[in-house]
Amino acid sequence: MRARLLAAMLCGLAVPSPSAGKESQPIGSPAAADYKPVGTDEQGLWLQFEELERQIKTSKLLVKDTNANAYVRHILCRIVGDENCARVRLYIVRNPIPNASMAPNGFMVIHTGMLLRVQDEAELAAVIGHEFGHFERRHSLARLKSLRNTASWVNWITVLAIGAGSSVNVGPTLWASHFSYQRDHEREADLDGLALIGRAGYRTACASEVWAHMREEEDARAAALGVRTTKDAYRGPFSTHPMDVERMTYLKAAADKVGADNSYVGTSELRVALSNIWPMLIEDQIKLNDFGTSEFLLKNLAHDNWSGQLLYARGELYRFRGKAGDFEQAAAFYREATAKADAPAGAWRGLGLALARTGDAVGAKTAIDEYLKHNPDASDKAMLSMIGGSR
Secondary structure (H helix, E strand, O other): OHHHHHHHHHHHOOOOHHHHHHOOOOOOOOOOOOOOOOHHHHHHHHHHHHHHHHHHHOOOOEEOOHHHHHHHHHHHHHHHOHHHHHHOEEEEEOOOOOOEEEOOOOEEEEEHHHHHHOOOHHHHHHHHHHHHHHHHOOHHHHHHHHHHHHHHHHHHHHHHHHHOOOOOOOHHHHHHHHHHHHHHHHHHHHHHHHHHHHHOOEOOOHHHHHHHHHHHHHHHHHHHHOOOOOOOOOOOOOOOOOOHHHHHHHHHHHHHHHHOOOOEOOHHHHHHHOOOOHHHHHHHHHOOOOHHHHHHHHHHHHOOOOOHHHHHHHHHHHHHHOOOOHHHHHHHHHHHHHOOOOOOOHHHHHHHHHHHHHOOHHHHHHHHHHHHHHOOOOOOHHHHHOOOOOO
């Protein structure tokens, strides 16, 4: 009888409890100026994230460049409106891993690794819109309730099963349902973000292309390492995000309905706005020691139209790797960079360092002297003088 009781209970759980996470949602937009968290769950979440925000504000990894911050906020305000935008606190954090997030109490974090990867303003707008979609729908609160309800069901069923002498383990099924619930949130945020950028006049196809670039990046990484790509590897029932191909498919289909005729892209605007922090973005990516990904990112950004900044970055990539022939290749890229109007001062520095490694002391001194003319207060002036530069 106990076995039949257990079986009956399990049948009743064919569609598990995590849907309860959708119940008792607060009323009103969390972006409203007068919005206050409702209930102990949401209040508790806000308290936790308020502490995290205090830590971010004082972090040494916080990027304070005025142009970059103003530009990202401009995109946010363009897609969500000035009233909603005023509610959001925006932080750019120095982290080469491509990511972005938005907290339930209204602050958004953009990693510098994401800024390096987006090819234009429209793609960055799609990322920002996606995160705002999570915030507007209170997905963090819903996931908290889902997680708690799932854990309660697993614990309860485990006790019941032990008492009935059963070896049935329904825990994985319940947890898989919880993670499926999170994947539903990702789809909602994807489509919400697409709608936002469509209304703002951005090219809607870019939302799908973000994921296409991610897949190509994985191919490049795997090829450089000589391993099989994992872009289509099954992530299992406990993955929190839909597969990339799935996201590309439904975003592309939705783009046609939302406003495929919208055409604003903003490629040059993005590059100008990030120009002050560009060397930092490149430096951090190269330090990841992921040559295949870094080379792919640079080629993808260039589109066969190599700017001085991108050529400088490519020179840095080869110089840091330092394999046979890399210093000569790096010097060639640096020379190309210095011939461009937008060449950063670091291109002459890199050229000098690369030439020094090839044994060209005269060429190294000339390049470093030129670097110091462009950057007379360089912090590494004393070090560079040791390899032939001016004192």
